[in-house]
Amino acid sequence: MIQTITDIYLPRQAKVEQIVVENSQISTFVLAFSDQQFNEAFRYQPGQFMMVSMPHCGEAPISISSTPTRPGTIHLSVRRAGHLTAAMHELKPGDTIGLRGPFGRPFPMEQLRNQDLLFVAGGIGLAPLRAVINACLDQRERFGSLTVLYGSRTPSDIAFQADHAQWRQQGVTCRLTVDAAEAGWDGPVGLVTGLLDGLTPELNRSIALICGPPLMFRAVLNRLSAMGFSDEQVLTTMERHMKCGVGVCRHCHMDGKLACVDGPVFSLAELRHLKIMELAD
Amino acid sequence: MPHASAMADSHLLKKDHLKGFLRKLAKEYRLVAPVRNRHGDVLFSEINDLDTAKIELGEPPQNSLKQFLLPQQEQLYTYMVTPEGYDFSPTRTTIPPTVYFGVHSCDLSAVLYMDVVFSRRQRDPFYLRRRHGSVLIGINCNTPSPNCFCNATGSGPFVEMGSDLQLTDLGDRFLVETGRAPGQALVQRWQRFFSSPTDKDREARYQAFLEARGRFTRQVHVEQAIRRLTTDTVPEEVWEELSLRCQDCGGCAYLCPTCTCFTINDQQLDATSGLRLRSWDACTFRGFTAMAGGHNPVQPKTGAIRQRFQHKLRDDVRLNGRPSCVGCGRCVGACFGGTDIVRFVDRACQGIL
Numbered sequence: 001m002i003q004t005i006t007d008i009y010l011p012r013q014a015k016v017e018q019i020v021v022e023n024s025q026i027s028t029f030v031l032a033f034s035d036q037q038f039n040e041a042f043r044y045q046p047g048q049f050m051m052v053s054m055p056h057c058g059e060a061p062i063s064i065s066s067t068p069t070r071p072g073t074i075h076l077s078v079r080r081a082g083h084l085t086a087a088m089h090e091l092k093p094g095d096t097i098g099l100r101g102p103f104g105r106p107f108p109m110e111q112l113r114n115q116d117l118l119f120v121a122g123g124i125g126l127a128p129l130r131a132v133i134n135a136c137l138d139q140r141e142r143f144g145s146l147t148v149l150y151g152s153r154t155p156s157d158i159a160f161q162a163d164h165a166q167w168r169q170q171g172v173t174c175r176l177t178v179d180a181a182e183a184g185w186d187g188p189v190g191l192v193t194g195l196l197d198g199l200t201p202e203l204n205r206s207i208a209l210i211c212g213p214p215l216m217f218r219a220v221l222n223r224l225s226a227m228g229f230s231d232e233q234v235l236t237t238m239e240r241h242m243k244c245g246v247g248v249c250r251h252c253h254m255d256g257k258l259a260c261v262d263g264p265v266f267s268l269a270e271l272r273h274l275k276i277m278e279l280a281d
Numbered sequence: 282m283p284h285a286s287a288m289a290d291s292h293l294l295k296k297d298h299l300k301g302f303l304r305k306l307a308k309e310y311r312l313v314a315p316v317r318n319r320h321g322d323v324l325f326s327e328i329n330d331l332d333t334a335k336i337e338l339g340e341p342p343q344n345s346l347k348q349f350l351l352p353q354q355e356q357l358y359t360y361m362v363t364p365e366g367y368d369f370s371p372t373r374t375t376i377p378p379t380v381y382f383g384v385h386s387c388d389l390s391a392v393l394y395m396d397v398v399f400s401r402r403q404r405d406p407f408y409l410r411r412r413h414g415s416v417l418i419g420i421n422c423n424t425p426s427p428n429c430f431c432n433a434t435g436s437g438p439f440v441e442m443g444s445d446l447q448l449t450d451l452g453d454r455f456l457v458e459t460g461r462a463p464g465q466a467l468v469q470r471w472q473r474f475f476s477s478p479t480d481k482d483r484e485a486r487y488q489a490f491l492e493a494r495g496r497f498t499r500q501v502h503v504e505q506a507i508r509r510l511t512t513d514t515v516p517e518e519v520w521e522e523l524s525l526r527c528q529d530c531g532g533c534a535y536l537c538p539t540c541t542c543f544t545i546n547d548q549q550l551d552a553t554s555g556l557r558l559r560s561w562d563a564c565t566f567r568g569f570t571a572m573a574g575g576h577n578p579v580q581p582k583t584g585a586i587r588q589r590f591q592h593k594l595r596d597d598v599r600l601n602g603r604p605s606c607v608g609c610g611r612c613v614g615a616c617f618g619g620t621d622i623v624r625f626v627d628r629a630c631q632g633i634l
Contacts, residue, residue, distance in 0.1 A: 005404045005406045005409060006404070006406075007371060007406050008403045008404070008405065008406070009357055009358075009406075009407075009545070009557075009559075010358070010369055010371060011369050013366045013367055013368065034366060053360075053367070053369075055360070055362045055367060055547075055555070056547050056549040056555055057547060058545060058546050058547045058557075059545060060573060081572075081573035081574040082572075082573025082574055083573075084573065085573060096366045096367040097367065098360075098367055098369065239572065239578075240570070240572065240578060241569075241570050241571060241572045241573075243543065243544050243545045243562075244543075244545065246402060246403040247401075247402045247403070248398060248399065248402070248403070248405065248541070248543075249542060249543050249544065249545070249562070250542045250564065250592070251542070251544070251562075251569060251570060252570075253564070253570070253579075253588055253592070254578075255591070256591065256592075256595065256596040256599070261402060275580075276578065277578045277579070277580060278578070280580070
């Protein structure tokens with residue numbers, strides 16, 4: 001009986017099939033498990049994450065930016081942040097990394113059904129939301145209107161540009177803003193909250209999904225609440241340091257909850273009960 | 282009710298027969314027990330020579346069983362980086378089935394807690410492989426030490442369940458109660474070492490329990506502290522004071538039989554290979570929650586110390602119905618900053634007692 005325990009810490013080999021450079025700091029790695037049979041059977045849900053192994057670097061949690069409705073590969077969009085992600089940015093197609101997962105509580109796709117969805121993201125924060133947006137587009141009739149508001153530092157920092165073009169073509173309202181303009185930029189300049197101006201969501205059928213740096217997160221929450229969104233109508237995904245991914249090592253503690261198993265997706269209503277930095281005054 | 286024992290059956294083991302019994306066990310098991318070493322310290326140790334080992338049951342060992350079930354550092358995998366791939370092979374150390382003898386009630390409760398931690402959500406293969414086939418022989422505590430407060434955490438001085446065999450020291454003999462099936466099997470197999478207890482022996486056990494209960498020198502109001510934590514009424518200055526006093530040494534977590542937080546790291550051996558290691562970690566360390574790039578989501582002033590006590594006395598109570606502090610008092614003796622759990626409980630309850 002003891003022999004039958006699945007080894008929850010054992011990474012599986014995955015091959016880098018393609019690398020999409022999103023900006024100078026973010027790349028999307030398109031990956032497939034080397035074990036073809038396993039790759040075909042692999043399932044996950046939007047909002048879940050993988051533990052990524054890089055040689056001599058240990059592991060780090062990375063949210064999945066692809067969509068289960070498009071099986072065959074997994075996308076991990078990674079910003080250069082520490083030594084593991086820096087090593088990932090040295091990868092070339094054909095290289096092998098280690099993966100285990102998927103882990104974590106996903107976005108409640110059933111709850112999103114028939115709702116107008118408002119996605120608000122900053123920087124790399126669009127990665128986990130991209131999984132939801134593409135899932136909605138692949139089952140278009142199940143969801144209401146889709147709006148994406150995305151903030152970047154400068155126009156050259158705007159990531160996922162191919163996605164934005166695709167989303168617009170498919171009828172998504174996709175609005176971008178930058179903190180600082182560069183030559184040739186004629187779009188809005190300022191915080192992503194500015195993009196909420198003039199939006200008139202139907203509050204009885206809307207859900208907002210937010211992901212971005214803490215300052216942006218708080219500003220957006222305040223705006224949404226002023227617009228009339230209830231805490232139940234706001235969903236987000238939390239970023240924490242993790243070692244195990246399965247609720248044991250406790251590095252991702254959040255005032256009694258663990259981001260890896262209780263999250264990373266939370267409703268704002270759930271987060272309001274917790275003393276966490278993102279909601280501190 | 283401690284005297285209305287939940288244990289299935291009771292037997293008598295004369296102290297003269299103890300070594301004989303252990304000798305039989307040592308033939309088939311690795312034997313670990315509290316042993317007084319040549320420096321005078323009592324430590325849970327593997328016993329290779331029963332004739333010379335000084336088994337000490339009256340004094341709590343400085344270490345707990347944590348290091349045997351969750352080693353301070355353990356190798357999970359070796360990895361190889363080759364042109365063909367990046368391959369991990371699990372490290373399969375053979376762990377002999379082990380008898381843990383003379384386990385005090387606090388440490389026994391701690392093992393039961395670790396069993397939950399490492400199998401509640403996911404089954405942890407490395408822990409469970411070590412735990413599998415082990416036999417726990419507990420000893421009820423007749424003489425709690427000055428720092429002990431298991432009476433306030435519901436984990437002693439006497440326990441009614443969880444061990445395979447549970448001993449009570451009655452002077453020249455042990456009353457042995459059988460708990461789980463492996464314990465019953467041991468007694469049956471080595472019947473000749475045991476005799477039948479009389480009502481007098483059972484009465485003596487109850488008497489020992491009453492006396493032990495009266496020997497605690499500390500009054501630690503764990504229940505009140507739990508209430509303060511669950512109602513979020515621990516004064517802010519308590520957290521600030523304890524944070525200030527904590528020297529970030531991790532000694533409490535090192536000694537704590539229920540501190541099971543760990544980290545996983547790679548140790549590079551050469552350009553193409555290395556080890557993946559799991560090691561003890563401590564939530565009071567500054568870097569415990571630091572993310573890549575240095576950002577730390579835990580409030581720098583008091584966040585870490587809050588986590589330590591909230592986890593043990595609030596979050597685990599919510600999850601398991603009981604605190605994960607077992608009242609062993611090890612952190613009380615070790616903490617030179619005065620930030621141990623008893624200090625927390627005292628400070629948290631100040632003004633309401």
